[in-house]
Amino acid sequence: MTRRPRKALIIGAGIAGPVAAMFLKRAGIEAEIHEAWPYSTGSGGGLQIAPNGMHVLAELGLADELIRRGSIAESFDFYSQAGKKLGSLNRNMQQRFGQPAVNMCRATLNETLVDKAWCSNVSVYFEKRLVKIEDRGDQPVIAYFADGTTAEGDFVIGADGVHSVVRRHVIPDGPTPFDTGLIGFGGFVPRALIESLPIGQRVETTFGQSGFFGYALCSPDPEAGAMWWSTQPSHGMTAAAYRLQSQDAIKQHLRDFHAGWHDPIPAIIEAAENIVVTDTLDVATLPTWSRKRTLLIGDAAHATSPHAGQGASLALEDAMRLGALMREGQELGQTFQAFEHERRPRAEKIVALARRNGNSKREFSPTGAWLRDHMLKLLLPVSSKAMDFMYAYNPRAA
Helix, strand or coil, X not given: CCCCCCEEEEECCCCHHHHHHHHHHHCCCEEEEECCCCCCCCCCCEEEECHHHHHHHHHCCCHHHHHHHCEEECEEEEEECCCCEEEEECCCHHHHHCCCEEEEEHHHHHHHHHHHHHHCCCEEECCCCEEEEECCCCCCEEEEXXXXXXXXXXXXXXXXXXXXXXXXXXXXXXXXXXXXXXXXEEEEECCHHHHCCCCCCEEEEEECCEXXXXXXXXXXXXXXXXXXXXXXXCCXXXXXXXXXXXXXXXXXXXXXXXXXXXXXXXXXXXXXXXEEEEEEEECCXXXXXXXXXXXXXXXXXXXXXXXXXXXXXXXHHHHHHHHHHHHCCCCHXXXXXXXXXXXXXXXXXXXXXXXXXXXCCCECCHHHHHHHHHHHHHHHHHHHHHCHHHHHCCCCCC
């Protein structure tokens, strides 16, 4: 009879890693997390956890806390560059799907998850950059780190994101992240900048002739309680190249790019500090999510561009479903196959949707932008219904 796994090595302490560790603990499996970066409580931009992701956080007892530390998003409202309203999506999420959508700082979410993992007696090690995984027969799996240390366990979970090192172990010659041709700028501004406007708890987003701009409340913090983001064609300029520039130069680029856009976009740009610049990356579909005793989850398995707002929520779903399958006590390989069989169709459908959404944020001629805006007015009600499958998913009932 195959021995039940007793210890998991989880690579990555972002979103999927700590949550997977906690659900594995509930399944009677010890878990320790190894994160490449130093411990930090203040990095990252804003994000939204959709109702499907909030169900997972509720299962961990964290939903109410994160709602308090974030801001409920009552709808997405879309505008033209001149400020004409094109339509809305995702109204009454809590009533329709049992949980709201919640905007928050990524750092707040990560800090909360790591703290909860620690309180659940999960060991978390930072500055442990994975070099290789050794998986030989009936011996423990060994993870080797750049600092010369090792860790042993019964299996490995790769939760190390879009640039996953574990992915290279699972698929040595597999796909690598590619640039989608869009670049993202973002950060936080004082709440007062937008809370005095009739925005309420809506997420307001604007399609330009070229690019896209969004803003919303994301926390009670008066100094940094509103998040903003700008997505635009890269024109051959990488995020790394922008990050070499001064903040003043980056802000001037945003002023120039969004010149003439409707209020309060110019004021948000003027107030922006510590602007974060990121490449918008994607990864082609993987042929498999596992190899022997190693499994990929979250962005390591199915990286998605941010244009569907589901990356974090899919990672949360993965972690919870993996814990549920591990409780069934099947042989490890069967569990990994069952996980991929269940999760792949949903993940790939959402990844494809995000790619399509990204196409509306590229560069258009004036006529093309006018046509796109008019099509959005017609299609948004239909699109809203077609997106319900993402939010209606409850991983507890799956």
